[in-house]
Amino acid sequence: MTEHFDVLVVGAGISGIGTGYHLQTRCPDRSYAILEGRSAMGGTWDLFRYPGIRSDSDMHTLGFAFEPWTDAKSIADGPSIRSYVEWTARKHGIDRHIRYGVRVRSAEWSTPDATWTVTATGPDGEDVTYSCNFLAMCAGYYDYSRGYQPDFPGADRFRGDVIHPQFWPEGLDYAGKRIVVIGSGATAVTLVPELARQAAHVTMLQRSPTYVVSRPAEDGFANWLRRRLPGRVAYGITRWKNVGLGMFFYRMARKRPDRVRGRILEMVRGHLGPDYDVDTHFTPSYAPWDQRMCLVPDADLFETIKAGSAEVVTDRIETFTEDGLRLESGRELAADVIVSATGLELQLMGGMRVSIDGEERDLAKSLNYKGMMFSDVPNLSSTFGYTNASWTLKADLTAVYVCRLLNVLRGRGLRQATPRVGTTPITPEPLLSFTSGYVQRAADRMPAQGNRKPWKLNQNYALDLLALRFGSVDADMEFSNPVEAKPGSAVEHRDKAAA
Numbered sequence: 001m002t003e004h005f006d007v008l009v010v011g012a013g014i015s016g017i018g019t020g021y022h023l024q025t026r027c028p029d030r031s032y033a034i035l036e037g038r039s040a041m042g043g044t045w046d047l048f049r050y051p052g053i054r055s056d057s058d059m060h061t062l063g064f065a066f067e068p069w070t071d072a073k074s075i076a077d078g079p080s081i082r083s084y085v086e087w088t089a090r091k092h093g094i095d096r097h098i099r100y101g102v103r104v105r106s107a108e109w110s111t112p113d114a115t116w117t118v119t120a121t122g123p124d125g126e127d128v129t130y131s132c133n134f135l136a137m138c139a140g141y142y143d144y145s146r147g148y149q150p151d152f153p154g155a156d157r158f159r160g161d162v163i164h165p166q167f168w169p170e171g172l173d174y175a176g177k178r179i180v181v182i183g184s185g186a187t188a189v190t191l192v193p194e195l196a197r198q199a200a201h202v203t204m205l206q207r208s209p210t211y212v213v214s215r216p217a218e219d220g221f222a223n224w225l226r227r228r229l230p231g232r233v234a235y236g237i238t239r240w241k242n243v244g245l246g247m248f249f250y251r252m253a254r255k256r257p258d259r260v261r262g263r264i265l266e267m268v269r270g271h272l273g274p275d276y277d278v279d280t281h282f283t284p285s286y287a288p289w290d291q292r293m294c295l296v297p298d299a300d301l302f303e304t305i306k307a308g309s310a311e312v313v314t315d316r317i318e319t320f321t322e323d324g325l326r327l328e329s330g331r332e333l334a335a336d337v338i339v340s341a342t343g344l345e346l347q348l349m350g351g352m353r354v355s356i357d358g359e360e361r362d363l364a365k366s367l368n369y370k371g372m373m374f375s376d377v378p379n380l381s382s383t384f385g386y387t388n389a390s391w392t393l394k395a396d397l398t399a400v401y402v403c404r405l406l407n408v409l410r411g412r413g414l415r416q417a418t419p420r421v422g423t424t425p426i427t428p429e430p431l432l433s434f435t436s437g438y439v440q441r442a443a444d445r446m447p448a449q450g451n452r453k454p455w456k457l458n459q460n461y462a463l464d465l466l467a468l469r470f471g472s473v474d475a476d477m478e479f480s481n482p483v484e485a486k487p488g489s490a491v492e493h494r495d496k497a498a499a
């Protein structure tokens, strides 16, 4: 039996829970369910269990717009974020809409029925199907089943443990061990200080450096404000303060890269002292924000390096050996455990196949509309957060926009909203401008954006807020497929009156 909902949401991470909230608040007469492939909600914040897992943006912007983050720590640990997501879902009754263990494989659109038929693997491995009129993908941006693991020469010779942070073994005892963490991204800089608390020694081995910026784990202003104002008001003010600061810093980085680079490196030198080789280990060859920056709370990474319990090595791996790694410089790194913090495997829409009226569509060949829909694909959104600010800011706007579309469709008695490029010329551009390895590796699997509105990403919360909350929904959007008039129905009366 195929169960039908007005809206199906795929994924019960931050985006899916936020979308559920907006649907039930803004479209209360529409039925919805959230299909989640795993057995728990929280997505990223449930999957990743490595020591020290935490956010690297502040929780006042990574948190839901509608549910204040009230912990003292603004840079929060993974379990606190998971609890916050679960608590929010329970408080608003969103958890009752989640179907766990349902991994969506494909979606087929039928224009005559104005319906998606969604095929999934159910909790017991069986095929299950659902149908819906609108499909809201909140499946994140990476493959849950595997992380990115380069083919390291000689990897099978190594006698110790090789671990990918996406699949951290529960209860792994690393006390007193020598650990090498391969990588220089957010995961590596999070892991190193945490592992160093118990390990004999930790080496962070990177091919090339990343910009690393320290920020207080607690936002003094936010905590001060919360003691004086109602929680919701204080949260709103802090959220806007952080949005504003983030936009300012990003703009400065793009407009005056040399000045911002100089300032960041000066701060790193301030933390590590004049004798530390900042040029080799913390000075990237690219400009600030050509790749995502790494944030460390209370300078924990720098403090650990200064204390001597961790070291950064900038070099390339020649081969794994029985006892560790040999580097191209000839240096050997002895290790009991090697952590391959080499990143994620990007994946769009949870790996789901899409077809429209019997014809399979490769969404990588389509154009992205407003950062959330696809050219010539009706009634389907895909949530993709900001790369230069907190993910949730855009996820929230996307959910609100979907609700607007649903209400416009209902108001006009139509069933289908399809982004169409139209006759105004458009030039495709890459969706993400980052030069990071994980973005470049996935470039051919991502749709393009256009060089003009509404096909060009703003990557700016204030502009998106205006465009998505208040801007026209008609720009390059085809509304079609009238609700069928059933004899005696309100639609039939309206059609007769119009005729």
Ligand SMILES: Cc1cc2nc3c(=O)[nH]c(=O)nc-3n(C[C@H](O)[C@H](O)[C@H](O)COP(=O)(O)OP(=O)(O)OC[C@H]3O[C@@H](n4cnc5c(N)ncnc54)[C@H](O)[C@@H]3O)c2cc1C
Residues within 6 Å of the ligand: 010, 011, 012, 013, 014, 015, 016, 035, 036, 037, 038, 041, 042, 043, 044, 045, 048, 054, 055, 056, 057, 058, 062, 102, 103, 104, 105, 138, 139, 140, 141, 142, 144, 187, 349, 350, 351, 352, 383, 385, 389, 390, 391, 392, 395
């Ligand atoms: C370690 C780490 C730290 C991060 N830190 C930050 C940060 O500090 N700030 C920030 O802005 N961003 C951060 N991000 C990005 C982060 O993923 C987002 O902030 C946010 O959590 C994404 O939420 P989401 O709900 O969109 O996706 P996810 O959290 O990825 O959740 C997607 C959900 O969809 C489910 N799903 C996927 N495919 C299917 C399918 N086919 N069928 C059914 N269910 C499916 C998954 O099981 C999962 O539960 C981080 C990412 C990682 C990996």
